[in-house]
Amino acid sequence: xxxxxxxxxxxLGHRVVTNNDLSQTLDTSDEWISERTGIRAxxxxxxxxxxGTTAGRAALVDAxxxxxxxxxxxxxxxTGDRVIPGTAPLIAGELGIPGGAMDxxxxxxxxMYGLAVARGLIATGANRVxxxxxxxxxxxxxxxxxxxxxxxxxxxxxxxxxxxxxxxxKSLNLGADGSLADxxxxxxxxFIHMDGRExxxxxxxxxxESAERALTEAGVTISDISLVxxxxxxxxxxxxxxxxxxxxxxxxxxxxxxYGNTSSASIPLAVDQARRAGRLQSxxxxxxxGFGAGMTWASAVVRWS
Ligand SMILES: CC(C)(COP(=O)(O)OP(=O)(O)OC[C@H]1O[C@@H](n2cnc3c(N)ncnc32)[C@H](O)[C@@H]1OP(=O)(O)O)[C@@H](O)C(=O)NCCC(=O)NCCS
Numbered sequence: 292x293x294x295x296x297x298x299x300x301x302x303l304g305h306r307v308v309t310n311n312d313l314s315q316t317l318d319t320s321d322e323w324i325s326e327r328t329g330i331r332a333x334x335x336x337x338x339x340x341x342x343g344t345t346a347g348r349a350a351l352v353d354a355x356x357x358x359x360x361x362x363x364x365x366x367x368x369x370t371g372d373r374v375i376p377g378t379a380p381l382i383a384g385e386l387g388i389p390g391g392a393m394d395x396x397x398x399x400x401x402x403m404y405g406l407a408v409a410r411g412l413i414a415t416g417a418n419r420v421x422x423x424x425x426x427x428x429x430x431x432x433x434x435x436x437x438x439x440x441x442x443x444x445x446x447x448x449x450x451x452x453x454x455x456x457x458x459x460x461k462s463l464n465l466g467a468d469g470s471l472a473d474x475x476x477x478x479x480x481x482f483i484h485m486d487g488r489e490x491x492x493x494x495x496x497x498x499x500e501s502a503e504r505a506l507t508e509a510g511v512t513i514s515d516i517s518l519v520x521x522x523x524x525x526x527x528x529x530x531x532x533x534x535x536x537x538x539x540x541x542x543x544x545x546x547x548x549x550y551g552n553t554s555s556a557s558i559p560l561a562v563d564q565a566r567r568a569g570r571l572q573s574x575x576x577x578x579x580x581g582f583g584a585g586m587t588w589a590s591a592v593v594r595w596s
Contacts, residue, residue: 293458448559
């Protein structure tokens with residue numbers, strides 16, 4: 292049994308914080324941030340459960356469903372409300388979803404890992420699963436550290452996955468390398484630390500390998516792909532990946548300019564922007580790819596319906 296995407300939704304941090312806002316308190320500038328990252332603003336505010344509930348509710352509305360129609364909720368987050376319990380049961384309770392609810396943590400690859408978990412639940416008998424990626428990264432950000440504070444934002448995205456004989460997911464691979472765990476990390480109650488230059492270098496290589504594998508396993512080539520929906524960490528990473536894959540920059544959805552890096556939320560936020568702009572049409576083949584702390588990575592080729 293395969294899956295189809297039945298509805299999408301997003302939730303965004305309440306407050307828009309621009310690069311100029313950050314330059315009031317940090318030794319940085321709009322010019323540095325936008326040239327090095329492509330980020331111009333980010334949204335701040337809201338817990339993972341609040342943002343995830345908003346996104347989940349919007350996805351249900353988009354699908355014409357209510358919580359009782361959903362079997363299980365899968366939440367991808369690195370920044371849940373509390374360490375114990377998971378945040379998924381809170382969101383499921385708010386939305387009236389009767390079945391199982393669990394958090395998974397694969398950092399910025401989390402939405403793609405969540406897709407794999409949700410597909411697995413459907414393959415083993417569930418009819419509908421709500422997949423949510425929600426992050427409250429601002430709480431884990433050291434606002435005095437210009438190397439990380441300019442990068443992250445708060446947000447959430449969600450999708451309803453429904454059982455379907457015609458599987459939208461044509462290929463999906465996941466990977467992880469724990470020897471790179473120290474490149475991005477946060478201790479309990481601490482701030483995010485990152486070796487930005489090394490993450491950049493590794494990310495480009497990892498994403499290209501994973502994306503090429505997804506294309507091969509789907510039996511397609513990059514020229515068949517109409518849109519790349521990738522984790523939004525840095526526009527220079529996105530375009531370096533595009534150059535190595537041989538795809539025009541115009542076919543890479545970019546929403547990090549408005550939202551910054553929202554980890555698990557970034558791919559569904561990119562999907563939402565592309566849908567609204569009419570860049571996703573029924574029958575299109577798209578490449579979804581993510582990478583993040585762990586390091587983890589994941590790529591999929593998806594047929595839009
Ligand atoms: C973080 C990142 C934007 C830094 O860009 P970079 O081009 O690698 O810059 P560097 O770290 O080499 O720093 C260059 C200089 O800018 C300075 N700098 C760092 N942050 C700055 C900021 N916000 N404003 C101004 N200057 C800054 C550094 O101190 C350094 O100064 P120096 O040359 O005097 O030592 C970039 O490495 C990156 O995006 N990496 C990937 C991070 C990522 O994707 N993380 C999430 C993964 S899910």
